[in-house]
Amino acid sequence: MSRVTLLFCQVLVAVVVLALWQAFTTVPVFGHILLPPFFFSNPIDVFSQIVNWFSTGVIWKHLAITLWESILAFVIGSAAGILVGFWFARQPRVAAVFDPYVKMTNALPRVVLAPIFALWFGLGIWSKVALGVTLVFFIVFFNVYQGVKEVSTTVLDNGRMLGMSERQLMRHVYWPSALSWMFSSLHTSVGFAVVGAVVGEYLGAAAGLGYLIQQAEGVFDVAGVFAGMFVLSAFVILIDMAVTLVERRLLVWRPTAAESRG
């Protein structure tokens, strides 16, 4: 399939779905409407809601809050994950002692922590950041831990034979290896940072995309819920594209990263 036909087919799917949605919510079939607009809204209402948000500028504040929470969650979670990952990988005894607790914490569904974080950090951004951090941390931690542990012994021996000290091995061998593992999970960890922020907002906040959706839901404004969902997915796709750009730049040395992501 050529690029143009592919694009055409992709657009066609969206058009057909939206047309069916619009038709079933507005045109009566055999005397009654299949999708009651109260529960399903309709594409035109949803679209005008989105336009309204952007034209009045209300949405920017919420987008900025969610973005800011995601960034903070990602940065703090990654930094902590890298530090602890390195520490555990270089100190197998520490890792062995903490192993059951790490597994236990990771097994916990993070949503149940949201109320506690709301109690500890209030309804502002920090309770959402905390939720995102607990999600991001474990992904980065496991990857960095793996990356440091699985450095090729040949490459390590080569570094030693070339005269590297422990610190230089850290910098030239362990660090790039750990980073490459971390970057390979960049899409997942960034995605989870957003999930943490939105879920946190949904469960209790004063601003953000999750709050927007939750507010609309509270007044049975289905158009508002759908509009919030569309803005959220566009937001996540944009972030993911940014991550792909960063990844291409940082992982040029890897044979597969650039090619398989295409």
Next chain:
Amino acid sequence: MDKAKPTAVALEDATVAFRLADARVYTAVEKAHFAVADGEFVAIVGPTGCGKSTLLNVAAGLLKPAAGAVRIFDLPLTSLNRDAGYLFQADALFPWKTAIDNVAIGLEIKGTPREEALKRAQAWLTSVGLGAFANRYPHMLSGGQRKRVGLAQVLIRDPKILLMDEPFGPLDAQTRQVMGNLLLELWTADRKAVLFVTHDLEEAIALADRVVIMSAGPGSRIIGDWRVGLPRPRDIFEVRLDKQFHALHREIWGVLKEEVMKGYAQSSQARGAD
């Protein structure tokens, strides 16, 4: 042995043993005793799994012998061998560094300013025939090109001893010969002591001044030591047609063949160490 020259590497009854998972002890090499003079090119040949690489790791200081001693230029080796450069069998380049950075790193960690290190690295890449490939990452290079970068990476530090562990093993036959000639050419420029491990007897005779034969493991021993009298400079392609080459090959193969058969019989019983 040439008494006028100092001894670069001396293994004195070195025994290497590993503790296995079930607490038994596996003796890889038993009482290896031999020396490499400064400027001498010695090849170690033996069947697969005879502990050739193990012996090299002992000379590099990556492994400690269970008994016996290692002396480097008459000093006992206590930690890593700082006088040695090691060319590994497997890919050992840093995959996250470009070819030129891979070569320059040996100087940079010694504190050479980056600019000078890069200039000298470029010169080395040129002398291994990769002047135009400086900015390629290892995965963009062929197996032979990676070995050339590896060679430059080791040689730029100007080590007094060169340890090579079947460096051309994974390459195809033609590339091996080209690499062999390149190695001889670079070695002739400033004769370092070379300890070259291979399972290829022809390669060993073509390259080395001396060929040392090891018996099949476990507990492999050195069972032969031949001097190769072929004149230098040699060309790997042509030296194989030499009568003297054939005579020596037949003589050594007579000894080696039996060990290869033993080694083959053992490795067909499940065992994975090399």
